[in-house]
Amino acid sequence: MRIRQALYGLLATILAILVVRSGWIGAVRGRPQTEISFWNGFTGPDGRVMLELIRRFNRENPDLKVSMQRIAWGTYYNKLMVAAVNGRGPHVFVIHASALPRMHRAGFLEPMDSLYREGGVPEEDFEPIVLRTTEFDGHRVGVPLDIHPQGLYCNTDMLREAGIVDERGRPKPPTNREEFLRAASLMMHPRGAANPDRYGFALTHWQNNYQSVFPQFGGRYLDERGNADLDNPGNVEALEFLGRLRTEKRLIPPPDNQLGWIGFRQKKVGMVFDGVYMLGDLKRLEGLHYVGAPMPVLGHKPGTMADSHILCMRKGLSERERDGVARFIRFLSENSLDWAEAGQVPARRSVRNTDRFRSMQVQHAFSKQIPHMVYPPRIVPLFEMGLEINLAVERVIRGRMGAKESLRIADENAQKAIDRDRAESQAPGGGR
Amino acid sequence: MSSRKTRALLGWAYLLPYATLFVLFVLVPIVVAAYLAVMQFDLTSPRSAGFVGFRNFVDAWKDEYLQRAFVVTAKFAAMMVPSLVVTAFALALGLNAMPRGRNTVRALVFLPTMFTVAVTGILWQWFYNLEFGLFNFILRNLGLAPVPWLSDKNIAMPSIVLMSLWWTSGGTAVILLAGLQNIPRMFHEAAALDGADGWRGFWSVTFPLLRPVVLFVVVTNLIGAFQFFPQAQLLTGGGPELATRGVVQYIYETAFNGYRLGYAAAMSWMLAAVVAVFGFLQFWLMRKEAS
Numbered sequence: 219m220r221i222r223q224a225l226y227g228l229l230a231t232i233l234a235i236l237v238v239r240s241g242w243i244g245a246v247r248g249r250p251q252t253e254i255s256f257w258n259g260f261t262g263p264d265g266r267v268m269l270e271l272i273r274r275f276n277r278e279n280p281d282l283k284v285s286m287q288r289i290a291w292g293t294y295y296n297k298l299m300v301a302a303v304n305g306r307g308p309h310v311f312v313i314h315a316s317a318l319p320r321m322h323r324a325g326f327l328e329p330m331d332s333l334y335r336e337g338g339v340p341e342e343d344f345e346p347i348v349l350r351t352t353e354f355d356g357h358r359v360g361v362p363l364d365i366h367p368q369g370l371y372c373n374t375d376m377l378r379e380a381g382i383v384d385e386r387g388r389p390k391p392p393t394n395r396e397e398f399l400r401a402a403s404l405m406m407h408p409r410g411a412a413n414p415d416r417y418g419f420a421l422t423h424w425q426n427n428y429q430s431v432f433p434q435f436g437g438r439y440l441d442e443r444g445n446a447d448l449d450n451p452g453n454v455e456a457l458e459f460l461g462r463l464r465t466e467k468r469l470i471p472p473p474d475n476q477l478g479w480i481g482f483r484q485k486k487v488g489m490v491f492d493g494v495y496m497l498g499d500l501k502r503l504e505g506l507h508y509v510g511a512p513m514p515v516l517g518h519k520p521g522t523m524a525d526s527h528i529l530c531m532r533k534g535l536s537e538r539e540r541d542g543v544a545r546f547i548r549f550l551s552e553n554s555l556d557w558a559e560a561g562q563v564p565a566r567r568s569v570r571n572t573d574r575f576r577s578m579q580v581q582h583a584f585s586k587q588i589p590h591m592v593y594p595p596r597i598v599p600l601f602e603m604g605l606e607i608n609l610a611v612e613r614v615i616r617g618r619m620g621a622k623e624s625l626r627i628a629d630e631n632a633q634k635a636i637d638r639d640r641a642e643s644q645a646p647g648g649g650r
Numbered sequence: 651m652s653s654r655k656t657r658a659l660l661g662w663a664y665l666l667p668y669a670t671l672f673v674l675f676v677l678v679p680i681v682v683a684a685y686l687a688v689m690q691f692d693l694t695s696p697r698s699a700g701f702v703g704f705r706n707f708v709d710a711w712k713d714e715y716l717q718r719a720f721v722v723t724a725k726f727a728a729m730m731v732p733s734l735v736v737t738a739f740a741l742a743l744g745l746n747a748m749p750r751g752r753n754t755v756r757a758l759v760f761l762p763t764m765f766t767v768a769v770t771g772i773l774w775q776w777f778y779n780l781e782f783g784l785f786n787f788i789l790r791n792l793g794l795a796p797v798p799w800l801s802d803k804n805i806a807m808p809s810i811v812l813m814s815l816w817w818t819s820g821g822t823a824v825i826l827l828a829g830l831q832n833i834p835r836m837f838h839e840a841a842a843l844d845g846a847d848g849w850r851g852f853w854s855v856t857f858p859l860l861r862p863v864v865l866f867v868v869v870t871n872l873i874g875a876f877q878f879f880p881q882a883q884l885l886t887g888g889g890p891e892l893a894t895r896g897v898v899q900y901i902y903e904t905a906f907n908g909y910r911l912g913y914a915a916a917m918s919w920m921l922a923a924v925v926a927v928f929g930f931l932q933f934w935l936m937r938k939e940a941s
Contacts, residue, residue, distance in 0.1 A: 296906040299693050320694045320909065473801070477781050484781075598694050601907045612891050616803075643695040 252542045254284045257298060258312040258527075259291035263498035264560035271556055275549050282542045284310075295321075302326040307532045310543045313360065315351035315526040316594040322354045323598055323643065328531040328540075329357035330547075338548050343566045348526055351593055360528035361547050362565035363554060366494050367524035367591050368430035369584040370514060373405075374507045376488040380404035380418075391511035392489075398514040402469045405488035419463070420471050420478035420487040424615055425608040426523065427491045429594075432456035434517030439595040439603070446636055448607065448629035449622065452517075457621035459516060461614040473616045494584040497561030510580030512587045524591035526565060563588075598643070602635035686915035693909035706916030715892075715900060716917060720924075722807075723896040727875035729811045734871055735864065737819045742826035743852075756824060763821035771884025774813040775800075778885070800886050803893045810881050810894060817881075818874075822867055829863030830856070862939050869932035876925050897921050 260268050265288050272284050287308065289297055295317060301307040303324055313321050321327055334341045339361055341349065352360045370391055377389035382401050384390045392398040398419075405418030421427045432438075437452030447453075463470045471481070479496070481487035483503060491513060500508060513522045529547045531540070550557065554564035555574055563585040564570055576582050594600060610628035613619040690702045710716050745756055762770065777784045778799035786796035799809040833856065841847065841855045857864075879898035882888055888895030888903075901921070905914035 293906075299909060303693055303696065323694045324909075325696060472798075480781065599908065601903075609891060612889070616891070618891075642690055642692060643698050 251281055251283050252538050254282055254310060254539065254542050254546060255287065255308040256284050256310050256546070257287045257289065257294070257308040259289055259294040260312075260560075261288050261290050263502070264495065264562070267557060267560035271550060271553060274553075275546060278549075279542075279545065282545065284546055299324060302532055305534055309535055309539055310529060310531055310546060312363070312527045313530050315348075315362070315528055316600060318351060318354075318359065318528060318530075319596050320598050320600070321530070322359055326533050327359040328533045328535070329359055330361060330531060330544075331358050333361060333544050333547065334358060337544050339551055343568050345565070345567070345588055347588075347591060347593070348565050351526060351596070352528055360530040361551055363527045363529050363550060364557060364562035364565050365524055365526050365585070365588065365591070366562055367584050367587045368426060368491055368493050368513065368522050369580075369587060370511045371482060371490050371492060371496070371500070371580075372401075372509050372511060373482065373485060373488045374509055376405045376418075376485070377401065380488070389509065391509060392514045393512075394514055395516045398489075398516060399467070399469070401489065402463075403467075406469065416486050416488075417469070417471050417481065418488045419469060420481050420490055421460070421615070422478040422482075422490050422492045424611045425604065426493070428457060428460055428611045429523040429592075429607065430491050430513055430521075431460065431516055433521030433523070433590070433592040434513070434515055434519055435459075436518060438592075440597070444597070444636075446603065446629050446632040448603075448610070448632055449625040453625055454621045456517060457611065457614050457625060460611070461617070461621055464615060465617050473612075494563055494581055495561045497580050501561075508580075510583040512583060520587065520590040522587050522591060524587075524593060526593075527562075597636060597639070599632075599635040599639045603632040606632045606635075683915040683918055686912050687919050688916075689912045691910075691912035691915075693911060699912075702912070706913050707920065710913065710917050710920055713917075716897070716920075718892060719895055719897045719900040722892070722894060723876055723878050723898075725807060726811065726878045726894075726896060727872055729808065730814055730875050730878075731868060731871050733811065733815060734819055734822055735868060737815055738822035738826055738867070741819060741823035742830055745823065745827050746830045756827065760820040760824055762817050765817065767817070767880040768884065770813065770817045771881060774816075775885060778809060801890055803890050806886050806890060806894050810885055813885065814881055818871075822871065825867055826860070826863060829860045833859045862936060865932065865935055865939065869928055869935075872928050873925050876921065876928070 256272070258265075258268065265286075269286060272286055276282065276284055298307060298311060298313075299321070302311075302321075303326060305326075307326060318327075330337075333339050344362060345365075348362045348365055349358070352358045352362065372389065372391045374389040377383070377391070380401065382390055382392075382404060392401045402418035406416060432453045435452040435456040437450060437456050438447055441447040441450075464473065471478070471487075478487060478490050479492060479499075482490045483500070483506065485506060494510070497510070500506065512520065529550060531543050531547070535543065551566060552569075554562075554566060555569050555572060558564050558569070558575060558578060558581050561581070563581050564575065569575060570585055575585075595603070597603065606628035610621075610624040613624040614621050687706055688701060688703055689699060690706075691699045741759055745752055745759070748755060765773075780786060780796060780798055780801065783799070785799065789796055798805060800806050837855050837859065838847075838851065841851045846854050877898055878896040879902065882894040882896060883899055883902075886894045888899050897917070898921070901914050901917045904910050904917065
């Protein structure tokens with residue numbers, strides 16, 4: 219008897235689960251729930267902010283159910299690419315602006331022009347430089363969610379201790395080369411004495427640090443014909459400048475010590491260049507006082523490197539799914555001020571022009587660089603070019619090679635990758 | 651049904667789960683990789699996919715990065731295999747000589763082998779940390795300068811070898827110990843009567859009788875060394891300046907960062923050919939040994 223009761227109970231439970239899972243209840247109420255899968259690489263504190271936004275969206279849109287899958291950026295694109303090329307990818311996903319050329323050519327991104335035209339995402343609210351990253355063959359394939367420029371983080375206690383303050387006694391981040399070198403030196407020797415454990419400035423991600431500096435020297439990635447131009451005079455001058463910080467001026471830690479960011483967290487480094495997204499990491503620390511500032515002008519003009527998270531949609535969705543994704547993207551775009559709290563600069567001008575955004579010190583300071591930002595080049599073999607830049611910077615910072623020769627090698631290898639990619643993409647089994 | 655047929659069917663039934671997985675995850679990928687190796691197949695331009703014959707192999711042959719990766723892999727193998735055999739031998743001889751507590755010590759020695767490479771890598775990342783790692787903490791307390799274990803071009807590879815030794819020598823030691831314990835006691839007794847004990851006994855009796863086991867250990871570890879990847883990926887990412895980027899890592903990056911699956915498959919086949927040479931060498935030497 220008991221066994222029979224247990225079996226009935228089990229059967230009833232299974233039936234209940236099946237009914238709920240099938241969405242039948244929603245259908246009876248006239249509101250069938252559409253499931254939307256959303257992939258991104260927000261595995262840090264930013265993921266929690268995004269999760270909160272999704273919960274809000276799901277509450278406000280009971281006919282839709284967005285579920286988020288977070289995958290570490292290190293393997294994110296592999297998984298997205300393999301899934302999406304086979305038509306099994308998520309409905310909506312985040313792609314860095316720098317990765318868009320690769321993903322676009324793979325052929326799974328749905329053009330989203332209608333979202334701009336009649337879907338409530340106003341084109342004129344975005345900076346042209348950001349919007350341009352989403353354009354391919356006359357179509358827009360995504361909606362920029364944010365901008366994440368590289369900028370300057372300063373330890374305010376160390377600035378104050380070194381006497382680098384304005385007329386009102388507030389710590390003053392350096393704005394040009396002279397001030398930067400002076401601040402780096404003074405923070406390293408706060409009372410005139412060298413402290414082997416302390417630096418005014420340290421490199422974090424060498425490759426990113428270098429790419430944040432070379433636009434200021436008139437450097438670039440590609441020439442007018444789209445060929446590699448990594449050894450142009452501006453790039454060489456920028457890399458020489460960074461190399462000299464170690465080899466001549468002894469202002470940065472030895473190259474074997476690659477702990478610039480950790481040093482900054484530990485109050486052993488006064489200034490670092492890094493992305494606005496690192497703010498989430500600093501917010502968790504207690505007792506570290508810091509400010510964000512635009513990159514000091516170390517070259518001849520302001521400039522920095524930036525990237526953006528772009529919201530994209532997969533091809534081959536049903537009408538209902540497309541509508542749901544469009545509503546979700548519009549929601550995220552309109553609520554990107556909340557997203558900014560995670561350590562981002564919203565892509566929309568109207569969102570940035572709010573008092574709440576202006577009160578976000580680091581994000582607001584970094585956003586001042588928008589007119590001078592440079593995005594990575596729009597090429598498919600970007601990974602190969604990035605690797606060459608990385609190696610070139612390593613050789614120079616380690617003092618193993620001069621900047622000119624190191625960048626010449628990088629340029630030559632990057633051009634090989636570009637040539638190969640051009641040949642391969644033009645014809646089936648195209649030449650190399 | 652006759653009992654013989656039943657037994658045969660039962661045998662196949664036992665094999666089926668493994669055989670299914672073997673076909674799905676070993677045989678099918680091998681066939682797919684062979685197909686991809688003669689194709690231009692880039693995920694970023696699926697429309698330009700096409701048959702290219704041996705061109706991927708020719709390009710790979712001329713690829714300077716692949717050559718460099720082979721040198722790095724060979725360097726790892728050259729450092730790893732001899733040091734592993736010596737370390738494991740020492741451990742096995744020590745264990746064999748223990749009058750009591752051998753099982754406990756053997757279990758402890760074997761323990762690191764049971765960790766996954768990810769756990770081992772993360773653990774040793776902390777050991778090697780320049781600022782607050784265990785090794786530099788000890789060095790500082792001894793009044794010595796900290797060592798850039800993973801960020802110096804010349805030290806990074808030995809550091810990876812050291813971690814790999816800690817991780818794998820227990821397993822190899824257990825194999826050698828089993829071999830040592832299989833040597834009949836009378837050989838040692840006879841040798842001792844003839845005055846060949848200690849070092850002489852080892853070279854004249856123990857080592858020759860253990861040669862097939864040593865051969866097995868050397869060749870299997872050599873093959874394993876040519877698949878060098880996760881240790882470097884976890885500890886150094888292949889740096890500094892590609893000093894620890896082996897062939898498998900280069901293949902991985904080509905396939906999953908550059909999305910050039912055809913070219914990566916061709917390189918995989920080239921690596922497989924090198925590994926196969928060692929495999930055949932093992933068979934040949936063992937057959938020679940047996941005859």
